[in-house]
Structure formats: structure tokens, C-alpha cells
Amino acid sequence: MSTASVPLPNWINYGLIPILNLTVAFLISGFVVWLIGESPLDALSLLIQGALGNGEGIGFTLYYATSFIFTGLSVAVAIHAGLFNIGSEGQAYLGGLGCALVALALDRYVPWYVTMPIAVIGAGLFGAAWAFIPAFLQAKRGSHIVITTIMFNYIGAALMVYLLVHVLIVPGKMAPETRTFLQGGQLPKLGWVMQLFGAKLGAAPFNVSFIIALVVSYLVWLLVWRTKLGFEMRTLGVSPTAAAYAGIPYARTVIIAMLLSGALAGMMALNPVMGSSARLQVEFVGGAGFVGIAVSLMGRNHPLGIIMAAILFGILYQGGDWISFEMPNITREMILVIQGLVILFAGALEYMFRPAIVRLYQQFKRG
Amino acid sequence: ADVKPALVYGTGGKFDKSFNEAAYNGAEKFKTETGIAYRDFEPTGDTQGEQAIRNFASRGFNPVVAVSFAWTSAIEKVAAEFPDTKFIIVDSVVDKPNVRSVVYKEEEGSYLVGVLAGMASKTGKVGFVGGMDIPLIRKFECGYEQGARSVKADIEVFQNMTGTTGAAWNDPVRGGELAKNQIDQGADVVYAAAGATGLGVLQTAADNKKLSIGVDSNQNHLHPGSVLTSMVKRVDLAVYNAYNDTKNDKFTGGVQALGVKEDGVGAAIDDNNKSLITPEMQAAVDKAKADIIAGTVKVHDYTSDNACPK
Amino acid sequence: MTDKPAIELVGIDKKFGAVHANKDINLSVAKGTIHGIIGENGAGKSTLMSIIYGFYHADSGEILVNGNPVTIRDSQAAIATGIGMVHQHFMLVDNFTVLENIMLGAEGGMLLARGVASARAELKRLETEYGLEVDPDALIEELPVGLQQRVEILKAMYRGAEILILDEPTGVLTPAEADHLFRILKVLRDQGKTIILITHKLREIMAITDTVSVMRRGEMVATRKTAETTVEELAELMVGRRVLLRVQKGEANPGAAVLSVRNLTVKDNRGVTMVDNVSFDVRAGEIVGIAGVAGNGQSELLEAIAGIRKPTSGEILLDGQTIDKADPARLRDLGLAHIPEDRHHMGLVLKFEEYENSVLGYHRHPAYSKGPLLDLEAIRKDAMEKIERYDIRPPNPRLKTANFSGGNQQKIVVAREIERDPKMLIIGQPTRGVDIGAIEFIHRRIIEMRDAGKAILLVSVELDEIRSLSDRILVMFAGHVVGEKTPDAGEQTLGLMMAGIAA
Amino acid sequence: MDYYDILINVLSSTIRLSIPLIFTALAGLFSERAGIFDIGLEGKMLGSAFAAACVAYLTDSAWLGLGAGILCSVALSLVHGFASITNRGNQIVSGVAINFFIAGITIVLGQAWFGQGGRTPQLSPDSRFARIILPGADAARDIPIVGPLYANVISGNNILTYLAFLAVPFSWWVLYRTRFGLRLRAVGENPGAVDTAGISVAWLRYRAVMCAGILCGFAGTYLAIAQSAAFIKDMSAGKGYIALAALVFAKWKPVPVMFACLLFGFLDALANFMQGKQVPLIGEVPVQVFQALPYVLTCVLLAGFIGVATPPKAGGVPYTKER
């Protein structure tokens, strides 16, 4: 008898199994650390210490988490409509262009709180625009969205590098980046939040976009589970035939879902561009779009889960920096290893332990 | 005084056998001479540099050396946050009292290797492969071209840049391919100013039995008999001096521009390439060097007007 | 020849998760006979056959072939034992040629070149011996279904099958094709092959089988010699009690035409014309039934009227107004409700909770929304009311829809479509796989709708259902409406029309 | 230089740049024709480059390096197979995971073992695949038209280059002329048909992904120890994705795959060559245009403007008999 269709209680599905998957990923990562001659336990304690040990560490952790919340939501919104958007990376990149243009145009005239909402819109619009063509091709031409979004990541990277090198670069400067935004184009840090807990933010770029991320998470929850549009997206996501029967327009829903997904990815740019470096740089996304896949998978495509998973990955990124600083033998790319393992075990191998758990559970219920 | 030295490399990595390795050698030299240990860090991406610099500063490291123009804005920020810490930036200028900016007159060193290239070339065609396409690298190219032309007025100089982002410092595959293109077009000496990318250029030249010119560190030993010379840029001195000066309370801020005269740049000649350098070539380099020091030859600096005289 | 049965099953048991598909099945099939197996949808017929063929594994039980116990680990073992199977859903590679499909798994060597010649020769032989003609170089996707099925039979024969299982082979065939198939089966039997034939169609059973077994809800309830049984007995065995053929209903009181279909032509996904120039009206207060063998265009007709499928030509009018753009949402607003044939793929989203399905398609209705938001409170309250009125069990709107049984799932769909007070109701297979109690309930609701003056278009493959509910019957054959009859027309007459023989 | 010489140079560069694409796209072909999507091509190529460089360095043997490259890549294929065949996981997710894992582990191990920032030490000529000068190449050089073509494009490549071009007809032969190929193509279209024909779907798919592993192993080895003389972090630099694009562009067929890869390689070569050169009427074309072109072309193809690319029908869907 197959065990795939045996229902399990929520605490197993959403608690035990993800934790088990995560544990295996970490055990293997620990093995890698051991393999290169360092102590996995020391590495773990450095990880925690670096990410959560002081205000600055926490600030960095939350700074990274902010980006991942946006990209995780981006991936999740598309998944709810049955679409696998691998293009969050490219959409975030273009989103950076949107928010940088707004900041460059407004920073000398208005304070940040005027720039910010417009930058959110700018970043969202540019991100959405970059998702539009893959969405359109999927909706109208049936082209596989996974392939087209991968292609658009590369097209986006080429476009952005071109713009930064040839158009946006400050004449005479070496690095391909825009000028530094003035105060009006920078998002304030959230030092006061840390102070509430008696911690000091230090230099961590933990900024207002974290609050935007939380608000957006709530809005995404509302969208997916409380609106008519969300209902239609979810219907399309699990049963395209039922959606057709119910009169849910395929093309329109696919395109809207992808535009929203792209917009969410685009807004991620606010955090590094306006919240941290105060200018647009090459490769500022740094893989956050791909991390979004892991975050969404781990968070079971639910905003609350995504926030938790994003913080976990924030811990990994900040703690990983710390490890590589303290243990020069372990380079920062250890994060990629852990990330890959988490995606493998929490995503592709999510059902690996299920049959065994089902059997245990059934025995437990009987016994 | 108290010295607790730290070093942040550029993104090419510590052992690029070139720019970063030169900095490493400087730090090592200081360590063996004084017995004072140092801490270093190899950022693999642009965002990490700032964090590393700040980490060092906040833990009381002093001085903190950052090699690469990529850390310019990072140093600008962190130096303001830690006014009591001394910072050194290589290849860029940051105007802060606690920052020493070390820049090199790469055009002069490149001029010298250009002279050698021009004389060594039998085809009358030489090549240049740069890393990231930035004014700094154009400055290398421009000096090289002037040097080559000074010995062969009609020489043809091919030039390619590997890329437009930081990844261009670490792409030996493309570097090799670009060098091969130039060789196919007839170049028989190729100068690489491209960090780790240059390894591919030197390899390709060796594979095709052509000559190459290394950069930053002395790379003559990499392919003896194929590397004509290296345009050494004494980043090691910048690091070494920074530590020593801090130790001896002689640290000064401001800009240090090191050229041929200061022995900051030059063409490396050693056992590995002795057989490639004829006495005439040796004489020509010595003369060019003397002329530059004397001021009779002025090598045009590309960055002064973003143009190279043809 | 021995007296040992060709195949014998002892105590076969199989569960899919919570679904008990086969319960302690015993069956014996005599050599050189055609053995029919009948049963309602979901009775477990396909599952049982797939177990014999090694496609599924029984949880327990034993299989004997020619009296010897065998372990059928996979289909390869089944083939080696001489068992061949033609699946309900064809197992063909669409972009392969006939020859490639036949060779797949029996290539005769590492290199294809070697096997091709002998395969061609063998095909020729089978062709002449059994009248199974088909072009070996044709691509499967370009063949009509009848020929595709022939390829499936050839596949089995090519592998030397002595026992041939056919799972609902006639569901997709025209009567002429079905007749041809039966002739082939008889030839096979006369040559000593054993055939197991699965179908719902009692007439076919009577026409061709030697023995027949009946399955109900995963159990094997009876086996009879065909000559010694009747259609009525088999029907009763299938559903478990005397079939209620007549529903209490009064005279119809038809009003003006609500739905008018004019010269409608519809193609299916493969571009084959399935509905060909069809015209009819449905008036207020009447039930129009469409009778026909499955696959004669009824599904496409319903989908076109419901706005799910775009017609190639013709006109559909609702209340005299042309529907020019296929849009189910707008049609719903205009008062057209649709109970689809396939509740699992269309009518319901099985992963959703019950209350969500109770508004599927109506979720944009003002009663269920507040601005862009869904009014969850109103929806859940409404769902609870429907659950009570339709006796949907368990009465829990927060339960996942997949966890309701088939009959209760159907009630969820029926309740949703009826309760928004439509003008026009189109219904496909209202009681497929639904138990008797629920059938009666659903039938009564349909009659009540008619009496309330609604126009109803009903499609069902169950002739009895059509006859007991309809006020007028249209018969569809090969995409045409071949005639109109009143419900008192004899079964015989309708049957002939459905077979395209009489008009 | 006259135009013909330029053409010859660009062509020889095209060949060098296409080889990893050809191997990798063929790898994708085997996997995807069997119904297993493989966006982990990038990771497998990178992983095998690392393994090949390490082993070639340690043993001084290019062939052992190749063996290690293949082993590493096949091992990764098996992970992908375990996730997507045995455990019916999402194939895209599994591929993404492999790409991340390899991007990280090669640097982590490389740094730990060699301490050169993720690079492996420079290889000696013995431990690399050297250029092979075909007989008469030097003599032929002066023959007009064909001479340079023979001497500069056809001759002077390493053995893996020739193997890549042999792999194309060989793959075609395997897919269309052998039992294994017939079954492999069938399982990508309708695994049910394969299963009911008595063939194990899982084992067949495992063999297909292992074929993919072997071919990716060649690609990675080529990168590290034929084209260059060391492993460098991220040295695959998106070539796996370009190969994927080429595979789609070639509509999942072996011979068109070769031409698609040559086209994309040509664009790359052209980008190098056109750098800083003026094109009449347009001026200097930014390299980014050439970089983006393969992806743009593939999207245009996918949009259905140049024929239709229909992927194998069962692609990306795990095979389940029982729900």
C-alpha cells in the first residue's frame, strides 16, 4: 500500500517533517566542516554568536532576512498560481533600477519618507515589467515559465551591467555604480527598534524596508487567502481544469500573478539599494532571488513560514560571514553549501522521510 | 606604538599570483621581520568588503589595509566611523585624515614593459588583455602602448577587456580566449593586466609558444621562457610600509603616488627571463627608466583626460 | 487442454490509502472463454486487472495461471506468463510510429535494426490472421482512437499473449468499431485465447461473453454464465438493489425557449470535429435529455454551452441573447448553472476545503464578497446551510473536499449549482459513481427545478436515467443529433438510434 | 588582416567555446528526453571541472582527471535521480539545490585543500589535454581557403574537442537506433507505456541521468584541464544555462543541438572579437548584446515565432502509479 495519501496531522506536516529535513541538511553541512578539519560545533556556535550574539549581528541578520522575505514572497505568490518563477533574481535586479531612478531623481528635493513610497512603486513596477514577458509567453504561447524566467535572469543581468557601465556610472569613477544617494534617497536605519531591546545596531544596515517587508507579508497573506483574486490564483494553481470550469480567465490570472510576483521581487531592491549601500551597484542582488526559492519552500509558501525561513537564512548569511571571518579555513561559500542542502532536503527530498513517519505514526496510533 | 595589523584583499583572492599576492607578500615580510602577526580576509563579493573592514576596525585592528579600488566607498564610510584607526587604501584616493591612499603610476611601469614588448615582437603586433574595463586598466594599456611605440613607431597593439564587472578579475578562461584571438591575429607578445584572469593569458601564450607579460607581482616564474617580464607594482611595499610606519609612529595620511622613481613600479628581470632579454633590450629599459626619472620622457596618464594619445 | 482455469485469483486485496479498491477477491476464468467483468465506476475493476498485469501489487492474495501459482512482480513477468492487457487509458507513445510502439519492450536485441524486419513480418502475420490491419509506419497521434486501440491489441498479441485483458475497450468506439472489435475477439477465443473484458455496458456483456462477474464497491459479488442470466439481474447485482427506473414526476409545463443552440460545431483538443452542426431548444420548465454512447460529442456540446470550449461555428442563445464570447463567469451571471461530468477535475478542487468549493465559480457574487475580499463569514454560513439541506456528510465545511466520498462530493456540486437560482441548468452525468440514496435525492432536486420553471439540459450515458428524468430526448451519434423522441420510446428504439442505425 | 582570416579566427574560437556547450546540451538531451528536467547541468559541469582539476593535479594524468570529472558528475546525477525518480521530488528544485551545493562546495574544499581562494594549483602540461596538430596541418596552411581552415580550425584542438563532435552522431545513434534509445524516448513521452511494456521506468531514467552525468563530466573536464590549466571558482559561469537554452532551441534533437551550441559559441566568439570595434551604421556594439543574444533567441523561439518547441510530454512530472 502506498503511504503518499495517508493524511498526517498538521504538527507533523508543518512541524516535524520540515525540522527533520533541516536537521539532515545541517548534519551534512557539519560533516563538510569536519571534513576540512574544523569543529562543526565551534562553527555552529560561531554561527549563532555572529548572527544573534549582539545587536549588530542581529541587525545584519534581519537586514539579510528582509531581502529574503521579499524574494520568498515573490516565489510563493507565483507558486500559489501554479507557476515556478525562477526569475526573482532578475526581477529584483531590475527592481533596483526602478528604485534607484526614483532615488536619483528625488533625493535632493524631498525627505526619505516622500521618496520611499514612490521608490516602492518604482521598484515594484520595474520588477513586474521584467516578469511580464515570461508571464505573457506562458499565458498566451504556452512557453515554459521556468525556462523563460531563467533566460530573463541572464538578459536582465546583461541589461543592468550595460546600463551601469555605460549610462548610470559616475564619469571618471572606476566602479560601475551610480552616485551615492543623498539623505532623501536613503532609508533610515531601525536603530530605535534595537534600542527597545537594549541592543545597539552598530553599523548594521537594518532599515525601514524590514517594516515594509512585514506589511507586504500581511498583504500577501490577505491576497492569497482572503481575496477573490487570491482564490482564483489558488484554484488555477491546484486545478487548471476546475479554474476553466469556474470561469477564471487563465491568461489574465497567470499574468497578474506573475506581475505581483515580479513586483515583490523588485521591492527587494529597496533593502540593499536604498537601505544599505545608498547606490545601485552591479550584482547587488547577490543570489537573494534564488534564496527566495529555498525560503518559500521551507516556509511552505505561507507568509508566516516565509518570515521564519527568511530569518533562518538571514542567520545563515550573517553567521556564515562571521564563521568565515573567524575560521579562515571555512570560506563564506559554506553558506551556499548549506543553502543547497536545505533546498535539497526541504524541497526536492521533502517526502523522503514521509513513508517512515507514516508507518511510525500508524503504529503509534494503533499501539 | 601598538600595531595590530589587518589586511583586506580584493576579490581576486589572496593567491592570484598577482595583485593580491603582492599585498600578502608585504604582510608576510612584515611578519617575519617583526614577529607581529596580522589578520587578513578575502572577500568573495563586493558587499563583504565593507563588513570585513568594519569588523577589523571595531575589534581594534590598526592599521587596516584595503587593497583594491573596490573598497573606496567602504573605507570612506568606515574611516569616518573609526577616526582613531588608521586605514590604507591601495589604488584609490580617499580624502580623510586617518586614511593613507597609495596609488601607482602604472603608466610608467607599463611603458617599460611596453618597450620590452616592442623590441621582442617579431611580427610587429603585440596584445593587451585587461581585466575589468575601468579607467585604471586603460591606464596600464595606454602606458604599454606608448612604450611599445617608442621603440617601434608602427607597432600594432591589440587590446581587449575581459569584462565589465568584478568577475572579470577572475575569469582565466575568457582571458585565455582573448589572448588566443590576439595571437591568431598575429600578436607575439601579450600583456595581461587582469588579476587572476591573467593566469589564463599567460597559460595561453605559453601553450602557443608566444611571449607574455605578467602584472603586479613578479610572474616570471610561472612559465619560464614564455613570460617576457612582469610589470611589478609594489603593493607589498604599500602594505609593509603601512605596518612599519604605524609601528614606528610615522603613519601619515594623504596620497602617495608611487612611480618608477620611487621604485613603486618597474619591469622585473630575473633568472627566469634572463634568456629572453637581450643586452639591447636591457639597455633600452634602463634608458627609458632613467628618462622617466629625469623627466625627459613624460608618460601620458590615461586617467588625467580619459584618453590615450595615438 | 486441461480443465485448469487460465487464471485464478484467490483472496486479492488492495488499498490505495484510505480507499479499499479490492476486497478479498476470488475469481476463476476458464481457458478459451470470454469472461466479462462489470461494475459501476470505481468498483475496482481496473485495479484488479492491473494487479493481474503486474502494474499494481496486491496487498495480499494469490494469482494462479493454468493452475500454477505465479508471482507477478511487474508487467514483464505478466507478459512472460502470457498475459496481455489493453488499458482503459491507452499506454501508447503518441509521437512514435505503430511499429515502434509495438516493439517497445520487445525489441529483439540491443540494436533496433535487427528487430525491425522480424517485427514487420510478425505484424503482417497478425494482420492476416486476426484482421488487425494498421499501417505500421503511421504515427499514433495521427490515428483515430479505434485504430489506436487496435495497436494496443497488437502489442499484446505481438508479445504472445494467451490471456488478453481489455479494460473498457468500447467506451471510445463507435458501434461499428465495437462490432469489429467483437468479431476480432471471437476469432481470438476460437483460437484458444482467453479474454477478460471489462465494461459497464450490459448489452455488450450479453452479446459476447461466455461468463460474467459482477463487482461492487471493491467486492466480487457474483459470477454467472451469460446464457443463464438477464440484463435485469446483472443491473441489480451491480448497484446492489432493484434499480429504480421511474422517478415520480408530474406533467411538464414548458414555457418559452431559454436556451437555443443553432448550427453549433465544436472541435476537441486534437482538432477533431466532435459536434457537427447541431441545433435544438430547451424551454423553461422542461428537461431535455441527451442520450448517446460516451464520446459521441456530448461532453464537447456541454462544454461549449457552458463557455469552457470555444465553438468553431454556430450560435448559442440564452434568453434570445447571443452568447458571443465564451466566458463561464459571465454565463453564470446570466443565470446558467453547470453541473459538470467530471467532478474531480472540473466541478471541485479536491485540495480545497468544502466551503471554498461551495462557492467555486460564484466567488465573485456580491453575496460572497466585500470589495476585493471574500466574505468568509457569509460563505461559511451559506456552506453550512447547504450541507444541512443536502445532507452532506460529514457536516464540516472546513474539511478537505478530497476527504468526502464520491456521492457527497457530487452533492456539494449539485447544491452549489442549484442554490443560486439559475434560469438554465446544464447537467452532465449527475449520478456517476453515486450511491442509490444520493441518486434519488439528486433526481428529486432536478425535478423540483423543472417544476420551478427552470430549463434543464441533461446528458447521461445511463439510458435509464435519461428516460426517467427527461421530458424530451435527443439522441446524439457521431456529433449529430440523429433524432428526438419522447421518454416512452422503447429502449430498443433509442438503442438503435444511439448506435447510429436508425433515426 | 583580410576578412577570411578574421572568419577563420572567429571560427576557431567558436569551436573552443562551443565544446562545453555541446557536451552539456547533449547531457541535458539524454536526461530531458527521458522526462527528467535538468537545470543542474551547470552544477554538474562545475563539479566535474573541480574534480578533474584536483585529480589531474594530484596524479599528473589528464585521463585520470577526466575519470574523476565523470565520476563526480555521475554522482551528482544520481543525487538528482534519487530526489526526482526515487523520491518523486520536484526536478527543478533538485537541480537548483545541486547548483547551489556545487557552487559552494568547490570553493570551500578548494580553499581548504589548496588555500588559493578556491582555485586549484596550476597544472603542468602533462596533466592537461594538449593540442593535437593533425598531420599536414603546417604544410596545408598556405593552401588558399581550405588550408587555414584545416590548419587553424580543424587541427590544433585537444582530444575532447574531437570527442564532442563524435558524441553528436553517437548520441543520435543511441537515441534513434538502439533499444535503449527507443525506451529512453518513450519514457519521456509516456512512462506508463514503458511500464506496461514490462520495463522499469525508474532504472531506465536512472540510466538516462547517468548518461547525462557522463557527458557533463566531459564538459567540466574540458573547462578545467583542456581549455584552462586549473579550476577557478564559478568557472562554468552560466554555461549550463546556455546549454539548456541551446537544448530548447534545438527542440531536444541531437544534431540541431550541435548547431545551436555552435551558434551560441559563435555569438560568444563574436562578442570577444567585436570588442572595441565599430560596426558600420551602429557603432560599437556592447558585449552585453552578444551575452544576452542566446537567451533572447531562445525566448523568441519559445514564443513560437520560429517553429514550436514542444518538450517531452512527461518531462518534469514524477512518475507515480499509485496516488
Ligand SMILES: Nc1ncnc2c1ncn2[C@@H]1O[C@H](COP(=O)(O)OP(=O)(O)OP(=O)(O)O)[C@@H](O)[C@H]1O
Ligand atoms: N492509482 C490509484 N491511486 C489511488 N486510488 C486509486 C488509484 N486507482 C484507482 N483508485 C481508486 O480505487 C477505486 C477503484 O478504482 P478502479 O479504477 O479500479 O475502478 P473501476 O471499477 O475501474 O472504475 P471505472 O469504471 O470508473 O473505470 C476508486 O475509488 C479509485 O478512486
Ligand SMILES: Nc1ncnc2c1ncn2[C@@H]1O[C@H](COP(=O)(O)OP(=O)(O)OP(=O)(O)O)[C@@H](O)[C@H]1O
Ligand atoms: N482522490 C481521493 N483522495 C483522497 N481520499 C479519497 C479520494 N477518493 C476517495 N477518498 C477517500 O475514500 C473514501 C471512500 O471514497 P469513495 O469515493 O470510494 O466512497 P464511496 O464508498 O464510493 O462513497 P459514495 O457512495 O458516497 O460514492 C472517502 O471517504 C474519502 O475519504
Ligand SMILES: [Mg+2]
Ligand atoms: Mg476502470
Ligand SMILES: [Mg+2]
Ligand atoms: Mg463512490
